[in-house]
Amino acid sequence: MNVDETDLPGLGRRKDFMTASGRRIGVVEYREGQTELIVSTWDDPDTCQASIPLTADEAAALGNLLGGQRLAMQLSEAHREVPGIVTRQFSIAADSPFQNQPMGKACIRTRSGASIVAIMREGEVVPSPGPDVVLHPGDLLVAVGTQEGLDTAASILRNG
Amino acid sequence: MDPLALTLIELGAVVFCLGLLARLAGRIGMSPIPLYLIGGLFFGAGGLVKLEGMHEFAHLSGEIGVILLLLMLGLEYSASELVTGLRRSWQAGVLDLVLNFLPGAGLALLLGWGLVGAMVMGGVTYISSSGIAAKVITDLGRIGNRETPVILSILVFEDLAMAVYLPVLTATLAGVSFLVGLQTVGISLAVVTLVLVVALRHGHHVSKAVHSENSEVFLLNLLGAALLVAGLAAAMQVSAAVGAFMLGIAISGATAHSATRILEPLRDLFAAIFFVVFGLNTDPASIPPVLGWALVLAVLTAATKMITGIWAAKRAGIALPGRFRAGAALIARGEFSIVIAGLAVASGVVPHDLAALATAYVLIMAVMGPLAARFIEPVVRLFRRPVSRAAVPVRPAG
Numbered sequence: 001m002n003v004d005e006t007d008l009p010g011l012g013r014r015k016d017f018m019t020a021s022g023r024r025i026g027v028v029e030y031r032e033g034q035t036e037l038i039v040s041t042w043d044d045p046d047t048c049q050a051s052i053p054l055t056a057d058e059a060a061a062l063g064n065l066l067g068g069q070r071l072a073m074q075l076s077e078a079h080r081e082v083p084g085i086v087t088r089q090f091s092i093a094a095d096s097p098f099q100n101q102p103m104g105k106a107c108i109r110t111r112s113g114a115s116i117v118a119i120m121r122e123g124e125v126v127p128s129p130g131p132d133v134v135l136h137p138g139d140l141l142v143a144v145g146t147q148e149g150l151d152t153a154a155s156i157l158r159n160g
Numbered sequence: 161m162d163p164l165a166l167t168l169i170e171l172g173a174v175v176f177c178l179g180l181l182a183r184l185a186g187r188i189g190m191s192p193i194p195l196y197l198i199g200g201l202f203f204g205a206g207g208l209v210k211l212e213g214m215h216e217f218a219h220l221s222g223e224i225g226v227i228l229l230l231l232m233l234g235l236e237y238s239a240s241e242l243v244t245g246l247r248r249s250w251q252a253g254v255l256d257l258v259l260n261f262l263p264g265a266g267l268a269l270l271l272g273w274g275l276v277g278a279m280v281m282g283g284v285t286y287i288s289s290s291g292i293a294a295k296v297i298t299d300l301g302r303i304g305n306r307e308t309p310v311i312l313s314i315l316v317f318e319d320l321a322m323a324v325y326l327p328v329l330t331a332t333l334a335g336v337s338f339l340v341g342l343q344t345v346g347i348s349l350a351v352v353t354l355v356l357v358v359a360l361r362h363g364h365h366v367s368k369a370v371h372s373e374n375s376e377v378f379l380l381n382l383l384g385a386a387l388l389v390a391g392l393a394a395a396m397q398v399s400a401a402v403g404a405f406m407l408g409i410a411i412s413g414a415t416a417h418s419a420t421r422i423l424e425p426l427r428d429l430f431a432a433i434f435f436v437v438f439g440l441n442t443d444p445a446s447i448p449p450v451l452g453w454a455l456v457l458a459v460l461t462a463a464t465k466m467i468t469g470i471w472a473a474k475r476a477g478i479a480l481p482g483r484f485r486a487g488a489a490l491i492a493r494g495e496f497s498i499v500i501a502g503l504a505v506a507s508g509v510v511p512h513d514l515a516a517l518a519t520a521y522v523l524i525m526a527v528m529g530p531l532a533a534r535f536i537e538p539v540v541r542l543f544r545r546p547v548s549r550a551a552v553p554v555r556p557a558g
Contacts, residue, residue: 006309007244007309008308009309009312009316010241010315011294011312014304014309016304028303028304032417036304038303044479044481044482045306046306046307046478046479046481046485047302047305047306047481047482048301048302048303048304048305
């Protein structure tokens with residue numbers, strides 16, 4: 001993927017690329033630290049249809065959503081041979097009982113049989129997280145297990 | 161009445177009126193500069209109300225306003241941005257300079273204002289208002305647009321050109337001989353280069369010297385340094401504004417960003433007073449005779465800025481609508497045109513009509529610029545061959 005980086009003197013920096021559908025998409029990073037998501041219009045890739053200011057948390061969450069989807073798709077692909085095994089993503093809400101707690105406290109594998117195989121955090125992947133990894137609000141957990149096991153895991157993460 | 165009381169009342173009334181004008185400008189989405197100028201015309205020489213008490217203070221405040229305007233212009237871009245901007249877009253910058261300096265200079269010669277007048281009017285028509293341009297780009301949500309770096313790099317070039325132009329202008333206005341003038345220009349070029357090198361290599365030292373975590377200390381340091389440098393520059397026959405500008409370039413990085421934030425309210429206040437003082441010193445009765453010329457100049461230099469923007473954007477591989485947007489964003493002239501005209505008027509060697517022409521010209525351009533930038537897009541779309549959605553090549557269904 002070829003991402004263009006352009007200096008905006010006095011303002012910051014723009015990072016964007018062309019999508020296969022002919023739209024330009026990317027971010028503007030301001031010197032003061034704000035981030036803006038930009039999407040071009042469909043008929044003129046030079047102009048912006050939307051520039052959406054994102055807080056640091058929102059940018060991280062969006063990055064997780066986009067990256068997590070890809071990871072989940074790859075995992076589903078890998079597990080296709082095994083019938084009954086599904087991949088699902090769980091996000092840690094701001095009011096989750098396990099936020100800022102080590103993951104081991106939730107005992108997900110023991111209680112549901114599902115495994116957390118990765119955590120998406122701020123656009124980065126934490127592969128095979130151990131029980132001592134602390135969960136933060138906005139984290140995206142990628143879990144593998146049976147349909148029922150994953151339902152149980154979801155309810156554990158939501159309700160404790 | 162007690163003179164102090166009179167001064168306070170006048171000053172308070174003027175600043176309060178400026179507040180109302182700025183609010184009105186914000187409401188209708190235009191730059192407040194033309195309204196400040198009109199306010200000044202209204203109060204000043206030959207205007208409806210004559211203000212005597214605040215004259216001294218207003219004059220000094222106006223000078224501080226110029227220093228702050230130039231200091232913040234210097235702070236706007238870091239030295240490395242200036243250097244890469246220069247390297248990448250000097251062709252567009254030179255085209256901009258030639259196309260937009262000549263109309264003003266030519267008209268001044270035509271009106272018999274001599275070479276000094278030509279030098280001044282060339283500067284007035286050359287320099288775009290980076291303040292208005294930046295505001296227009298932000299307000300119209302065009303920061304992510306592809307033509308925006310093109311516009312910004314032209315503004316960066318103008319920024320650098322000012323560093324050379326202002327000392328030359330000051331020397332010309334002081335009426336020095338050609339040789340002495342050449343010497344001044346040589347010195348100022350050497351100083352610009354030196355400041356850039358120092359800012360690139362040791363910018364953090366300069367920044368460290370003025371920086372403080374305490375915003376009160378920081379503000380006093382900055383303001384003190386700016387006035388000191390400006391005063392020293394003025395004592396050395398280089399204009400005070402140039403000194404402040406150089407200081408702005410030398411301060412870089414995070415210090416420059418926080419300096420911008422901390423100085424903004426002060427700049428707004430003193431620059432507003434500067435515009436009023438400029439208007440105060442211009443007789444409203446002198447405007448109508450030059451209005452025709454101002455209009456001619458406005459149309460001509462709007463066209464030359466359009467050509468500059470279109471050419472530069474085309475070189476950057478931008479499609480037709482973006483080229484027009486780039487041209488239109490550059491049209492606005494404002495604060496720095498008035499600064500140049502103000503320097504000329506203060507020196508007393510240019511005819512009074514020049515101030516009137518510059519005022520009328522900036523009044524037109526500061527209003528026309530943002531309007532042009534806003535309405536160029538629908539206009540271009542109107543004339544463009546309509547593209548049907550189905551004709552767009554790789555758009556997936558849905």
